[in-house]
Amino acid sequence: MSAEQAAELIQDGMIVGMSGFTRAGEAKAVPLALAQRAHEKPFSITLMTGASLGNDLDAKLTEAKVLARRMPFQVDSTLRKAINAGEVMFIDQHLSETVELLRNKQLGKMDVAVIEACAITEEGGIVPTTSVGNSASYAILADKVIIELNLASPAGLEGLHDIYIPQMRPNRQPIPVVAPDSRIGTPYIPIDASKIAAIVITEGKDSPSNVLPADSETQAIADHLIRFFKEEIDAGRLTESLLPLQAGIGTMANAVMEGLIEGPFDRLTMYSEVLQDSTFDLLDSGKLTFASGSSITLSPKRNDQVMRELDKYRNRLILRPQELSNHPGIVRRLGIIAINTALEADIYGNVNSTHVCGTRMMNGIGGSGDFARNSQLSIFVTKSIAKGGDISSFVPFVSHVDHTEHDVDILVSEQGLADLRGLAPRERARVIIDNCVAPLYRPALNRYFAEACARGGHTPHCLEKALSWHQALNTEGNMRSLLAE
């Protein structure tokens, strides 16, 4: 069937689920056909995906005004503008929760799922491509399924996936993942073949990752963290295998993972969301024995090599539904080391990962909450300043809270590392200001903290100044007026 014909199954007001997670494995043809049609004949839908889409699909769907509601994550600048203008209702969710809510009928009934596949088994089982995301549950829960059979996808993908669907609650058995390499399901998504309403042949490619090479600040962050891991090994709190590692998407997490190639580490494992270039560098180095994720997103060169040589990695990789890769119970059970990026943090260690100046959505909370809350060691990294020093990423009071101080064990900037474990708020502030804050902004934060402490409280604040740094940024375009005070 043509993409246009298949897209006719999707009508105004419907709830539609699509494959796609961190620019990997998204349905490519049907969304384009939808955008095309909407330009001629307007309609809108609720679109749920795994996470972000590649190939500018969110931009194209936004421009065509197809998106009335969008969840649970995005990273597109056009869609971001529409969200912040209040034009698209964006429901920012913990990535492990979306299908749980859908299964419990708390998000309505899914009409159509559109899933990219590299193969269909004889019984109608769908073999996903470079991501699993929420595809399995979307296909199972939707009334109708459209499959985009991507003929350009490497044959070697078959067998990498491990599809397991938790039972309905309250009668759910424990999910039997006990290590990153636990295989507990099937290598395909088992659905009733009669639900397959259309098969569309495609051959589009995933968008490459946009991770940048480490700059000197990013490298300094990685170095602080590598040193910390060594100290933890010396203190007997970690072994040379550390613990299963989760690393958020992006340049900083990638640089930290690269840093593990050198140093006294061995038999490392990953239990993460997205497998990036650094994952394969670590596998190639022999330091990493196994990597579990929900998607593979690589630079163009790495992608060509990995997809060609998948057999080389076959026994050391699993792709899981994001409900499993991010599952609170499994993250807690495995005792993960979680490394995620903060947009800003406050002096008490509360973290904002999503809202610029408390109001404008950047991307979404993604999986960071799933991991940070339940990990054995929750690490957040950020550069101490942004926009050449116009912005301090350490502020008196974060303008939005995604991760409360309870869920932040370690904060790292290029300035240094703050070990917050077992500390009370006043102690946390001291350690954060002394170790992480840029020298430029340190005196101003010290002044704020001293004045707040003089007023008292478990978590001292001067409420009338708590958000003044963000107010300055909003009105003056920078926080430099705070330096003068």
Place this chain on the structure above:
Amino acid sequence: MSAEQAAELIQDGMIVGMSGFTRAGEAKAVPLALAQRAHEKPFSITLMTGASLGNDLDAKLTEAKVLARRMPFQVDSTLRKAINAGEVMFIDQHLSETVELLRNKQLGKMDVAVIEACAITEEGGIVPTTSVGNSASYAILADKVIIELNLASPAGLEGLHDIYIPQMRPNRQPIPVVAPDSRIGTPYIPIDASKIAAIVITEGKDSPSNVLPADSETQAIADHLIRFFKEEIDAGRLTESLLPLQAGIGTMANAVMEGLIEGPFDRLTMYSEVLQDSTFDLLDSGKLTFASGSSITLSPKRNDQVMRELDKYRNRLILRPQELSNHPGIVRRLGIIAINTALEADIYGNVNSTHVCGTRMMNGIGGSGDFARNSQLSIFVTKSIAKGGDISSFVPFVSHVDHTEHDVDILVSEQGLADLRGLAPRERARVIIDNCVAPLYRPALNRYFAEACARGGHTPHCLEKALSWHQALNTEGNMRSLLAE
């Protein structure tokens, strides 16, 4: 051994763990002896408990300046003052996490554990009294153990407890709790008898609960929630057994639970922290088939009856370590309905449970985060106003975030119920203002929201006014100036 002699095992600078959870089953003699000694010869310690202590022990230890550091929870007004003055370093923790951190050596080494017991088995196994809390892991991880053998505790307590200790990570097997009535461990705390350094005979009583009878607002909150449960049954999202229930401590949660006695509910279960009067009323009514908790805290009259007739309840009760009662993975697996109390909420549904005006600690986050994050349905209740209307419990921007909007499905005040599932921030604000806010403060919040929306953003705010309600409360003693604007 006398309490004074046993207390000599505890010396300046030590890390000490004690039994006690929501005023139930705390060690009673040794803490008093410590306070006594410190009045004569000052010293201080780090004190970890399960949760709050009864018998004014936290007050007495604070007055004697025994507490240098205190975790993970408290409810005492004298200790609260010392915490807010910065005199006691209070580490407010998710109640499921304390022993996990201790086990991983992230909180130092525990020197001495002091555990109230109703019996000691021949092999040195400790049978706790009315709470389990963190007692099991404290006894296992401490260098030395002091047992307070309470001769006044009812014999019927033996057999109620189910002690299970999760394995060390990363090689942990799934914890096999699959229902509130799963028994997976031993009825006593298994420790090496050679570690028992002292046995002190006591006969003190637990403090009774201080839950008040429902007032008309509390009753209205309960009524809204019962109506909501009925609607969820009608919509096919819940059955008449609902889901395993967790109810926070306090008057409001108790009133909601009482409300379940009438109405179309049957074969209810609880998977909660503290079992209150309402739990036993529900058991007596036949509506509740099983209750799992970490402690029993009752009014004086109910306590006499329950402790006398424990045999009657024996097959329908389990007391577990708080690491299990609050375990993120188990809460997620069972699909719990979590009902907790907010101090204040903002128009987007972020909840503050701990900090008055963002600075002064009330009690602590307790188990609310363990449950709210991982439940199938996370409900927060609060009266719409406090102090006779001087305070609106719904504000533009909470002065402290304990639970982010992602973790709050339903908000209820005496005014009504806001169902926030699947809504974007701007939609959440509309539903919260219309349904939960007191009529007195509704126009002011509508003004704020309208002005914020005019400025834009995914989560619109006027930063310079966001905390003005709390500033007014701090400087003028009330929020009434906001009404005039």
